[in-house]
Amino acid sequence: MTNPADQDRPTAASLRAGSSRLVKAWLQDALAAYFPTRDAGAFAPFEASIGRGYFLADDLRVIYAGVPADNGRAWRGAMADLVAELPASAANVDALDTLIDWARFIAAYEVLARVGNRIRSDSFAGLQLKNGETLLERSLRMAIELAAETTDLRDFFIEAVQSRFFPIHLSLQTLAALCRSEPDHWIAHLGMMRPFIAQMLRHHRPGREGLRRQTQELVDAIGLRRALEGIHKLRRAPSRADDADYDEWLASALLLDEDSIVEMVPDPFFPRPVPGIVFSPRGRRDVRIFVPRSSLDEPASAPPRAGRDRRGERKVDIFLDYKDPAVREIAKQTASAFGW
Amino acid sequence: MPDDIVDQITTIVQPALLKKKFGIESDRDFRFCVLADPPSEALATVTLAGFLEKMLDRPSLVELSANGHFFPYRATATGARTAVDRLKSLPEERRHFRFSPEGLGDRTLWVTMSERLAAALAGPDDGIADRARDVLGLVDLERDDVVVLVGVPSGPLAERKRARPTVLDGGNRRFTGVPRDPPEALGEGWGWTFDLRALFGAAERQAGLPECICEGWPSDAFAGEPSSFTVLGVIELPRKDPVGVGDDRFAELLRQPRSRDDLMAELAALV
Numbered sequence: 329m330t331n332p333a334d335q336d337r338p339t340a341a342s343l344r345a346g347s348s349r350l351v352k353a354w355l356q357d358a359l360a361a362y363f364p365t366r367d368a369g370a371f372a373p374f375e376a377s378i379g380r381g382y383f384l385a386d387d388l389r390v391i392y393a394g395v396p397a398d399n400g401r402a403w404r405g406a407m408a409d410l411v412a413e414l415p416a417s418a419a420n421v422d423a424l425d426t427l428i429d430w431a432r433f434i435a436a437y438e439v440l441a442r443v444g445n446r447i448r449s450d451s452f453a454g455l456q457l458k459n460g461e462t463l464l465e466r467s468l469r470m471a472i473e474l475a476a477e478t479t480d481l482r483d484f485f486i487e488a489v490q491s492r493f494f495p496i497h498l499s500l501q502t503l504a505a506l507c508r509s510e511p512d513h514w515i516a517h518l519g520m521m522r523p524f525i526a527q528m529l530r531h532h533r534p535g536r537e538g539l540r541r542q543t544q545e546l547v548d549a550i551g552l553r554r555a556l557e558g559i560h561k562l563r564r565a566p567s568r569a570d571d572a573d574y575d576e577w578l579a580s581a582l583l584l585d586e587d588s589i590v591e592m593v594p595d596p597f598f599p600r601p602v603p604g605i606v607f608s609p610r611g612r613r614d615v616r617i618f619v620p621r622s623s624l625d626e627p628a629s630a631p632p633r634a635g636r637d638r639r640g641e642r643k644v645d646i647f648l649d650y651k652d653p654a655v656r657e658i659a660k661q662t663a664s665a666f667g668w
Numbered sequence: 669m670p671d672d673i674v675d676q677i678t679t680i681v682q683p684a685l686l687k688k689k690f691g692i693e694s695d696r697d698f699r700f701c702v703l704a705d706p707p708s709e710a711l712a713t714v715t716l717a718g719f720l721e722k723m724l725d726r727p728s729l730v731e732l733s734a735n736g737h738f739f740p741y742r743a744t745a746t747g748a749r750t751a752v753d754r755l756k757s758l759p760e761e762r763r764h765f766r767f768s769p770e771g772l773g774d775r776t777l778w779v780t781m782s783e784r785l786a787a788a789l790a791g792p793d794d795g796i797a798d799r800a801r802d803v804l805g806l807v808d809l810e811r812d813d814v815v816v817l818v819g820v821p822s823g824p825l826a827e828r829k830r831a832r833p834t835v836l837d838g839g840n841r842r843f844t845g846v847p848r849d850p851p852e853a854l855g856e857g858w859g860w861t862f863d864l865r866a867l868f869g870a871a872e873r874q875a876g877l878p879e880c881i882c883e884g885w886p887s888d889a890f891a892g893e894p895s896s897f898t899v900l901g902v903i904e905l906p907r908k909d910p911v912g913v914g915d916d917r918f919a920e921l922l923r924q925p926r927s928r929d930d931l932m933a934e935l936a937a938l939v
Contacts, residue, residue, distance in 0.1 A: 366774065366884075380808065380840065382715055382773035383722065390808055411874050432718065459768035460726040469721065473740065497734040503759045528734060538735025541754065545736060550748065 344395050352406035359423040385429035392434055408438040417450035425457055425466060432470040440474060443467045444484035453493045453504045464488060465495045476507035482509045497532050499524040500542040508549035515561045529572040537656055543581035544589055555582065560661035699837055704830040704857020704880050707822050709742040710782040714800050717814040717899055718917040723772060728765035743812040752814055764896045771890025776837055777780040777882040779820050780804060784877050795840060797901035803876040807842040813903045821893040825882050832859040833881040842918055847874040854878050864907050868919055
């Protein structure tokens with residue numbers, strides 16, 4: 329004889345094909361029952377999938393892999409609704425953490441959007457996870473990873489930066505992700521992030537290689553052309569100033585270090601047309617061309633990027649016409665900013 | 669109970685049905701039956717790189733983050749593969765860490781012998797993540813998953829029960845406890861993984877690597893324990909063959925020359 333309780337329980341098939349409402353009700357009950365006891369039975373009829381991975385999010389992604397592609401949206405919607413509605417309390421921190429982790433595995437932007445609506449709340453952002461992160465930091469890491477695939481995360485990052493729980497060690501990663509969302513405004517974003525970057529440089533002291541790596545991330549996010557067009561707007565340090573308050577880290581990694589991302593070489597062929605960004609601050613004999621140099625981090629097998637061909641040889645593929653008055657103005661300002 | 673029979677039966681019958689039909693209570697009757705001796709060799713586990721964010725102690729995570737590293741959950745996002753390449757090229761001294769209070773989670777821990785895994789992965793760097801997945805039989809890993817090898821400190825293991833795993837411990841659809849052709853006798857409590865390449869005719873034997881489980885952890889068991897990680901890379905080659913076809917082939921490899929009915933009869937006689 330069938331147990332009446334079993335009759336009310338959705339089957340695996342009905343859940344996989346179920347509405348967002350059905351999935352949400354099931355998931356909410358399952359999470360509530362699971363965390364106090366860690367009983368896999370809470371996730372019936374999928375209990376056999378629980379406990380395989382080291383964390384619950386791993387099990388849930390395996391369950392999600394069995395959901396038909398055309399119903400994935402209903403599941404992601406259920407996850408997003410739960411993230412939006414679960415009270416921000418210590419009792420729910422494991423459930424919220426699991427939902428965010430799971431969403432990151434399956435790139436559920438629906439969840440990220442709802443998280444973004446909550447991070448301005450201190451009670452949500454400041455919830456402490458067992459490994460010492462806050463819920464804001466965990467959410468921010470998800471957003472940074474997924475930022476490359478969407479352009480509508482600007483508000484998320486700005487909310488995150490304004491939170492008193494913003495983790496300053498993620499300042500440069502946040503800057504790159506924010507600029508990826510809005511590459512045309514990268515100088516404004518740099519300005520907004522400057523105080524946080526200064527704190528990060530002072531407190532965490534990233535190494536030269538780490539700064540170079542993150543400068544490369546930034547250049548990848550905005551494109552070399554925007555980077556070079558904007559460098560005259562960098563805030564350079566006056567002598568004997570505390571460099572951390574300025575953009576010296578960026579100027580160095582981009583242009584000034586021996587292994588800078590962009591290499592400056594004189595062009596013996598000027599004024600013949602050359603591919604590249606040409607600045608001529610001191611007249612025809614002192615032309616500077618910016619040639620992207622291959623990243624030290626980049627493996628030989630990496631796909632070609634701007635400035636690098638398949639054989640890893642330098643190749644300039646950006647062209648700005650020096651006859652253009654706007655380009656000449658940029659060249660002039662850059663020369664002034666860098667003391668050429 | 670000879671667990672190889674149950675292992676093979678469960679290629680046909682799911683654990684839930686095993687419990688319902690034959691009354692096998694997985695925890696009481698079957699799990700942790702063949703206990704292991706205290707570990708005398710270095711141990712490791714392979715898991716998803718994203719979970720390192722949970723495992724690493726705060727100073728290690730912050731230091732890596734401040735230097736521009738992150739642990740991608742999947743290799744599909746733009747920049748994720750570059751991040752993986754950077755993590756792979758981290759010098760050894762930057763890959764040491766201490767576990768956070770979250771440690772390795774609170775689940776059953778699956779470990780293998782570090783030296784044997786290293787030997788199995790020796791060779792060209794290309795495809796190393798796929799090779800690890802194959803020799804450890806981790807069929808649930810999907811294309812674009814980023815996997816990492818994590819050293820398992822022996823201290824917390826000494827306090828917990830360790831045993832040869834069975835499919836009821838949460839084994840996947842390609843689980844074996846001990847294959848029919850184990851390459852050598854191991855100490856008590858060790859099983860062998862199923863090398864997934866055997867299903868595709870690319871491995872000479874079914875047995876992959878030694879494998880052992882350790883029961884779940886009390887809170888904070890790993891906190892502060894020293895370890896190191898090695899990001900292996902991205903799963904490129906799918907092994908999730910179509911359900912049905914692959915299952916039949918796997919069951920056939922395990923049960924030969926017995927038939928499915930033979931196995932069912934053997935199990936029925938045991939319980």
